[in-house]
Amino acid sequence: MTDTPAPDLKPSFRSDVTVELVKHSASDSDVLWAARVSTAGEQSLEELQKDPERSKGLINYLMRDRHGSPFEHNSMTFFISAPIFVFREFMRHRVGWSYNEESGRYRELQPVFYVPGAERKLVQQGRPGKYEFVDGSAEQQELTSRVMEDSYRRSYEAYQEMLAAGVAREVARATLPVGLFSSMYATCNARSLMHFLGLRTQHELAKVPSFPQREIEMVGEKMEEEWARLMPLTYAAFNTNGRVAP
Ligand SMILES: Cc1cc2nc3c(=O)[nH]c(=O)nc-3n(C[C@H](O)[C@H](O)[C@H](O)COP(=O)(O)OP(=O)(O)OC[C@H]3O[C@@H](n4cnc5c(N)ncnc54)[C@H](O)[C@@H]3O)c2cc1C
Numbered sequence: 001m002t003d004t005p006a007p008d009l010k011p012s013f014r015s016d017v018t019v020e021l022v023k024h025s026a027s028d029s030d031v032l033w034a035a036r037v038s039t040a041g042e043q044s045l046e047e048l049q050k051d052p053e054r055s056k057g058l059i060n061y062l063m064r065d066r067h068g069s070p071f072e073h074n075s076m077t078f079f080i081s082a083p084i085f086v087f088r089e090f091m092r093h094r095v096g097w098s099y100n101e102e103s104g105r106y107r108e109l110q111p112v113f114y115v116p117g118a119e120r121k122l123v124q125q126g127r128p129g130k131y132e133f134v135d136g137s138a139e140q141q142e143l144t145s146r147v148m149e150d151s152y153r154r155s156y157e158a159y160q161e162m163l164a165a166g167v168a169r170e171v172a173r174a175t176l177p178v179g180l181f182s183s184m185y186a187t188c189n190a191r192s193l194m195h196f197l198g199l200r201t202q203h204e205l206a207k208v209p210s211f212p213q214r215e216i217e218m219v220g221e222k223m224e225e226e227w228a229r230l231m232p233l234t235y236a237a238f239n240t241n242g243r244v245a246p
Pocket residue numbers: 092093094095096195199200210211212213
């Protein structure tokens with residue numbers, strides 16, 4: 001038996017997020033199959049796919065008239081690594097989502113922290129509900145990185161000090177900030193993903209604009225990319241109909 005290697009306890013800083021599609025059973029045919037049972041009963045895959053124009057029309061009609069349940073007969077599981085503050089927003093999405101996240105009680109948390117990249121707009125102008133973000137100055141960018149990194153280092157040292165003294169992980173973790181990276185599996189279907197994307201991404205085709213925090217939008221954009229590949233007709237209908245979940 002080999003020993004588990006000692007974790008690298010030197011803090012590292014990231015400005016990106018990871019989204020990996022680890023498992024899926026999701027296609028446009030799943031939508032057609034569920035919808036056509038209304039009028040045609042059970043159908044073979046061949047029958048379902050024999051008229052592509054009709055399929056496209058049916059999916060568009062379901063989306064436009066908000067017949068949502070045919071979009072639920074599919075499943076996508078993502079492995080996501082992102083800061084804790086993103087997961088806190090993410091887990092507000094209750095319907096059609098299942099989550100399992102790494103535990104700060106059962107494992108020692110690794111020192112990986114979020115620091116915004118140069119492209120992340122830093123300054124908010126206007127009032128809540130009607131504001132925009134603009135680039136910060138070079139000084140603001142330098143300050144943000146430096147202060148965040150210092151603060152992360154100090155909080156992780158405090159965490160380590162308590163662990164070394166025998167304090168339980170679940171107690172010591174209280175010193176760690178929401179910029180710490182966590183990881184989770186999140187499973188959804190196309191309908192719940194569309195609802196998420198409608199709220200957590202900004203898009204020129206959106207009938208109802210939303211103003212998500214950029215970091216959860218980064219996760220949403222990566223999920224959207226995977227889903228678009230799996231269900232191109234459904235994805236096109238979502239965009240054509242203003243990115244409102246049916
Ligand atoms: C830009 C933005 C800013 C936000 N700011 C804040 C904030 O300041 N503070 C804060 O607390 N939250 C905030 N949120 C979170 C927000 O209030 C929702 O909790 C989150 O977007 C999940 O949306 P949802 O409830 O529609 O999704 P889900 O929980 O997935 O629900 C999906 C749909 O199911 C139905 N549904 C679910 N549960 C119920 C229920 N109990 N009763 C009736 N119908 C239900 C609704 O139709 C709902 O839209 C913000 C979200 C966004 C996108």
